[in-house]
Amino acid sequence: MTIKHLYIVRNTVTAFVVTLFFSCENDFGDVQKIGVLQNQPIGEAKQIDLKYTELIEDTVHLKANLISPKMLDYSNRDFSFSEFPEGILLKVYDDDGKITTITSRYAIFYSDTDIIDLRDDVTITTHSGEVLKTNQLYYNEKLEWVFTNQPWVFTQASGTKYGVGFDSDKDFKNFEMLEMGGDFELDN
Incomplete structure (x- = not known):
């Protein structure tokens, strides 16, 4: 048993x-x-051409145009973001319709903080012909503020400036450098 x-x-x-x-x-x-x-993106878009507009007194004004070969949407994450692994071309229009062009080979937009991280061959060309080049640049949309800790070159009609790290408003009128070089004209 x-x-x-x-x-x-x-x-x-x-x-x-x-x-x-x-x-x-x-x-x-x-x-x-x-x-x-x-870990995967919730969405993927190819050949995007986004236009941001603003309605002012019954008239639609184009504010920005974002062009990119590829965008990955990670809004399914706790700290959501959109990634542009093949770079961007961004055209920003002022109130007079003048264009500032921003390019980079890689970009990421953090929607929770409104910070844009531009990397690899970042170039900003203003409507007046000023050109800023750096390897990485951050833009805070809320504060309309750009900054970097990387080396940069800024070409203006008055000459070329270069240095490492800066903070500035979006129009480069309030420009503060961490380290500088090049030829400078100072306003009194």
Whole structure:
């Protein structure tokens, strides 16, 4: 009777373990799928041409035009962002319709903080012909403020300035440098 009892217990335990093993496999697979989905973008767009407009006194004004070969939307993350892995061309229009052009080979926009991180061959060309070049540049949309800790070159009609790191308003009127070089004309 003990051998028969041992046989029944062993078969019951084996059946239970096999059942548990197969039921866990599906759950573990589902868990793996969830992890993959959270790391993937929720959307992907190719050849985008976005136009930002503003309605002023019953007239629509073009404020900016964003062009990019590819955009990845990670708004499914806790700290959501949009990534532009193949770069951007951004045209910003002032109230008089004058254009400032911004290009970079890579960009990322953090929607929670309204910070744009531009990287790799960043160039800003203003409507008046000023050109700023750097390898990385941040833009705070709320404060309309640009800054970097990277080396930069700023070419104006008065000459070329260069340095490492700066903070400035979007029009480069309030420009503060961390380290500087080049020829400068100072206003009294």
